[in-house]
Amino acid sequence: MRVWFNRWFSTAYHLITLMRAGAPDGTVFVGSSPNPHMLYRLVCDEWEEEPALPPGEEYAAFALRFCREHAIDVFFPRHALTELARHRDAFRAQGTILATGAAEMMALLDEKAAAYEFFAARMPALVPPYRVAHSYEEFVAAYEELRPLCARVCYKLTQDEGARTFRVIDDRIAEAGAVWSKPGTKLTWEMAQKIMRGYDFSVPFLLMPYLDGREISADCMETAAGPIVIPRFKTDHRYSEVCFDADIMALCTEVMQHLQIDVPINIQLRSDGTRYFLLEVNPRMSGGLQLSCLASGINVPAIALSRLVGTELPWAYPEHGGVRRVANLETPQLLEG
Template identity: 40%
Template sequence: MRIWFNHWFSTAYHIINLMKGEGDVIIGSSSNPHSVVGLACDEWYTEPELPEEEYVSFCLDLCRSHNVNVFVPRRGMGVIAENAPLFDDIGVKLLMDTDPHMLDTLRNKERAYKWFEGFAPEYVPLRFEVKSLEDFRNAYKAITAEYERACFKFAADEGAVSFRVIDNFMRDAGGLYKAPGMKISYENAEAILSGYDFSKPLLMMPYLTGVEVSADCFYRDGGSVIIPRYKSQGRIYTVKYEEEIVSFCEEFLKRSGLKMPCNVQFKYHEGKPYLLEVNTRMSGGVQLSCLAAEVNIPRLALERLAGNEPEISFVRRERRVSYIESPVIVGEREFAGVTI
């Protein structure tokens, strides 16, 4: 098969190596010509920056001109799902779920939380939809009356780009001893938002202080593959199968109808897990889950598109897993006359 990955994050390098079988050709593209993902691809192209409507046409043209059989989108997933029939018309299978209603629900965190409240309200955290500066001030007061800190981000966000933690310790000299990261003082947050038009609403929540959990999921009729990774120290994750996380994910998969790999994220607070979000794509750490559980989720998804459902088993054993960074050359240029 000829399989195209568009503008994926760097760890798709591992996803591609897991997915690729004998005779398969991997086509990669990105607006970053030096993306490390290109090292895992057989063909590599630089993408133009385009509005969503034009980007769909670009994708269709590339599929036709490069004889793509399977398209694994990351950029433009929403608009590509809306135009799924156009890809089907040219014989291209999408390795993603395409139910527009469910994708739209899960893409917006407020809509997602309301949907989850219908069957698992105990997992839904306190939150406020913020559509004005006054909403922000009121939400902050309500949250900090019960919790130590508040945080906020866009209701529709990916990769925590807009995520900020309101940490007033950052406004005095003690803040010099803490990495600022995504922390911001209340005064700075208020000053920034006083110039914001709230065209994209924010979601404000308590900052949950416990461990993060990232559950890589793949629905199967005979029993789904659900691999929860608990963030430990540094780069170490503990894969373990706590019943409350696994049973929640099983119920979610049944109710949502998602058939392609997805990722459900939680965070604990005072010993209780709360839902953070659902990503309707493979996570950046799915290769860690696959290693720990000895199962190949990317390849299983590709087999499903080909009409195959192979028998599988996976290891349900507590394991710790980590990763190392290896240097790679992503480009080369000769310089004449340099003496050391």
């Protein structure tokens, strides 16, 4: 069996290592990226430097050709995920299993406003107040509508990955004497207006209250034995806590039922201090999945690969649930306690 990872995050190093541990002997892992120095190259059996193509039709044609020429059996895409999902039948016709959900669902989740609209119709309590801005005037109006509802407003593009455009509007960072403030992704309302006046809004912005409670990154997957749900509570930059909270697991299970995606997904939730709201759903293995696997003992990448080729690997939650802390390191370590 030959498995391809295209243009992933560096944490694919851990995903491939986990997948290899449960894969049949002789499985070959092929990696590719325009960057020849990607960390996951170290755990691939074969490596190809791919062209720096944008995620469109040209890249889909490249990927189909790559799978033919390298006899790829299973393809786990990250780059161009939505575009590639539209070609699932073409990959299958030439003998490659594409590890994505249906194209329509991939496109829905790729557009954050559309995803919120989808869940607002099915799980309204899960969706925070939000506005979508298609122009500078709509951006200002959205901020003015949301500001009375919360301490701070945040925004991001409706099409974003890795929170690259996420910002929090916080005028406190410019107060006299705020020398200990760490702006990071924060900016003042004046700065936000200046930036937005120069933006063409070809991709709209989504605005919502900034939720300052705990964040959960839940790694999930449907299996024949039932859904896997591993809620990973983010605490600080040093470690996370995996806690098998029954309410959170039930919430994530309901989300999965609406999506009907048969590959690993990541559900991100955040609290306002009283209840949890949906941030987004990533329809792929998360960058921190190895942390969930380490803390739970459930090898999600290996289970996913086996399911795609028709074999169900056994799995079980830890006998003693509790809270399992795991260090947020590039090479994770399980902590005591």
